[in-house]
Amino acid sequence: MSWDEVDDYYTGLLLDEDPALDAALEANAEAGLPSIDVSPAQGKMLHLLARAIGARRILEVGTLGGYSTIWLARAVQPEGSVVTCEIDPHHAQVATANIARAGLADTVDVRVGPAIDTLAGLTGPFDLAFIDADKASNAEYFAHALRLSRPGGVIVVDNVVRGGRVVDGASTDAAVVGTRRFAQALAAEERVDATVIQTVGSKGHDGFALAVVR
Ligand code: SAM
Numbered sequence: 001m002s003w004d005e006v007d008d009y010y011t012g013l014l015l016d017e018d019p020a021l022d023a024a025l026e027a028n029a030e031a032g033l034p035s036i037d038v039s040p041a042q043g044k045m046l047h048l049l050a051r052a053i054g055a056r057r058i059l060e061v062g063t064l065g066g067y068s069t070i071w072l073a074r075a076v077q078p079e080g081s082v083v084t085c086e087i088d089p090h091h092a093q094v095a096t097a098n099i100a101r102a103g104l105a106d107t108v109d110v111r112v113g114p115a116i117d118t119l120a121g122l123t124g125p126f127d128l129a130f131i132d133a134d135k136a137s138n139a140e141y142f143a144h145a146l147r148l149s150r151p152g153g154v155i156v157v158d159n160v161v162r163g164g165r166v167v168d169g170a171s172t173d174a175a176v177v178g179t180r181r182f183a184q185a186l187a188a189e190e191r192v193d194a195t196v197i198q199t200v201g202s203k204g205h206d207g208f209a210l211a212v213v214r
Pocket residue numbers: 036037038061062063064065066067068069085086087088091113114115116132133134
């Protein structure tokens with residue numbers, strides 16, 4: 001049995017049919033966006049995590065076509081909000097349309113530009129941050145997310161395993177180097193308790209870091 005089949009099995013059992021999310025993925029493909037969104041199971045995990053902590057204000061770094069954004073925004077409705085950062089105007093445009101089609105235009109604020117600039121201009125507190133953009137800047141995004149988080153807030157950083165390549169200290173891959181730099185910062189950071197969970201499934205072998213702010 002393959003990882004994909006197990007993902008399909010549980011997704012079929014536990015996730016409802018979802019025309020808005022399906023339409024978002026179709027629109028992403030039609031617009032030529034890469035299929036590097038979180039999987040349905042991962043999207044639902046983010047959604048459940050946000051609900052579990054009663055999140056009202058969510059920060060996302062890396063929008064793409066808004067697939068994960070829709071999962072997160074549904075968790076904070078009706079009063080909550082999501083700020084999502086995207087550098088690519090084309091991605092942001094597709095995401096804005098997907099989010100509107102999902103009925104979430106009033107919940108989501110898509111900020112176009114380098115995330116590092118957007119983050120510098122934000123004020124907290126946020127209840128949850130999901131970091132999923134250029135991996136080279138993860139340490140900086142984590143520092144901002146921490147600054148913007150409330151005590152008890154949750155920070156999730158995606159793709160921190162990279163098919164296992166994260167353990168290669170000799171790697172010159174910017175994403176691996178950036179992930180390792182983030183990992184060192186996470187380990188040294190006394191204001192959070194954190195762990196990393198490896199994942200397999202339709203998105204291959206990867207993993208996410210989960211940090212809770214003290
Ligand atoms: N979170 C999305 C989802 O699961 O549906 C996937 C995000 S995709 C992995 C990463 C996104 O980050 C891309 O759309 C890319 O254009 C964006 N990105 C890359 N560098 C960025 C930067 N410096 N600032 C903001 N966004 C950036």
